[in-house]
Amino acid sequence: MSDHMPDSTCLPFNTKLLGGDFKPRKPGAVQSDSKGWWLLLQGLSLVILEEAGNAGFISGVQPVWATSSAEPLCIGYWQEQPIWAKRLDRDSDIPLPYRAEPFHGVDAVLDERLSTLAGLANQLLHWEEQSRFCSRCASRLIPIPGTWGKRCMNCSSEHFPHIHPCIIVLVRRGDEFLLVRNVSWPADRFSLVAGFLDVGESLEECVQREVREETGIEVTNIRYVGSQNWPFPSQQMIGFIADYSSGEIHPDGVEVAEARWFTKQTLPKSPGSIRSISRWILNRFAK
Numbered sequence: 394m395s396d397h398m399p400d401s402t403c404l405p406f407n408t409k410l411l412g413g414d415f416k417p418r419k420p421g422a423v424q425s426d427s428k429g430w431w432l433l434l435q436g437l438s439l440v441i442l443e444e445a446g447n448a449g450f451i452s453g454v455q456p457v458w459a460t461s462s463a464e465p466l467c468i469g470y471w472q473e474q475p476i477w478a479k480r481l482d483r484d485s486d487i488p489l490p491y492r493a494e495p496f497h498g499v500d501a502v503l504d505e506r507l508s509t510l511a512g513l514a515n516q517l518l519h520w521e522e523q524s525r526f527c528s529r530c531a532s533r534l535i536p537i538p539g540t541w542g543k544r545c546m547n548c549s550s551e552h553f554p555h556i557h558p559c560i561i562v563l564v565r566r567g568d569e570f571l572l573v574r575n576v577s578w579p580a581d582r583f584s585l586v587a588g589f590l591d592v593g594e595s596l597e598e599c600v601q602r603e604v605r606e607e608t609g610i611e612v613t614n615i616r617y618v619g620s621q622n623w624p625f626p627s628q629q630m631i632g633f634i635a636d637y638s639s640g641e642i643h644p645d646g647v648e649v650a651e652a653r654w655f656t657k658q659t660l661p662k663s664p665g666s667i668r669s670i671s672r673w674i675l676n677r678f679a680k
Contacts, residue, residue: 401619401632405505405668406512408622415510418469418476419539429475432468432514433459436483437625438493439503439511449507451491455479458488468517471510478514480522497625501668508668516624517541520554528552559628560599561587563674564612566637569654570679572661573607576650583653583661584671587630600633608652609643612636618678621670630670634678 402409408417431451433440440459442451455465455477465477487493495501496511503511524543527534532547542553563585564571572583588603590596597615604612612635621630644652655661657679 401621401670401673404619404621404670404673405509406622406624408509408513410509411506414472414506415476416470418467420536420541427465427475427477428454429467429477430471431455431459431465432476432478432511433481434478434511434515434518435481435485435487435493437495437497437515439496439507440481440487440491440493441503441507443490443492449504456491458486461485463518466514466518466521468514476510476514478518480518505668512622512624516554516622516627519624519626523555524552555627557628558590558596559587559623559630560590560596560603560633561585561630561671561674562600562604562612562615562633562635563678564604564610564635564637565678565680566654568680569656570675571604571608571610571637571642572653572655573644573649574651575648576646578650581661583651583655585674587671596631596633600635604635607645607649609645610640611638613638618674619670621673623670632670632674634674 404410408415429452433451440451441449459479459481461480461482463480465479467475468478469476494503496503496508501508520541524534526532527545527548527550529550530545530548532545534543534552535546537544537551540553542551544551571586573586574583586604586607588599590599594602600615601612604610614636616634618634619632623630642652644650
């Protein structure tokens, strides 16, 4: 397989996947009522309505049982109707014919577009929950019209949604590739090396450091291949492939319990979610 750059923009949780049915909302736009589509989140599950065996969107007004202290947030429009997002309490009872389905992790079975909308709702609700007070003077923040930003009522500092860049990299050595197992994962779960960008680093430096820290080896020939919004709660996964340069594998024992070279024939059963850029990179660049 060649190393040309395939299109990653239509991965789940990237809004391009939603196509023309979705239009972002400008925050502050006036809403006449709360009718429309509802994204009711309970943890990392989306409440859906099952009718005649077909699960999907909740539409109309907010269900009477969907009570919590959280206020609904309009995040955009789906097929010209408002989309409302709301966080439910984790112990809220969900009556039939409604049910909560995971939109993240190995158990996720929702339609990719529903999952993407739920991820967007999770990211924006997280921002709203975390941006009530100024981190500079602790005064209350108010919305900046037309953006998701906030302005401090006291010191006028401006704050915008925090998006945390993370690298994720497939390291190749001939027909082998490197996978790691996090200390909290089961024995058969492996994925790519990944980690957050440090202050003052380029993305390429971050790739080299994360691989070195987690596995003890050095890499070269680092190439960008794609990216994915990862709203759990607010990461941007920036994907690379790289070539092995030198060194022997020595897992750090802190984040990584095990690191091994694999081939396509010895690939673990579940190296990352099928909706993740980790699996996307493996499917395209693991020779």
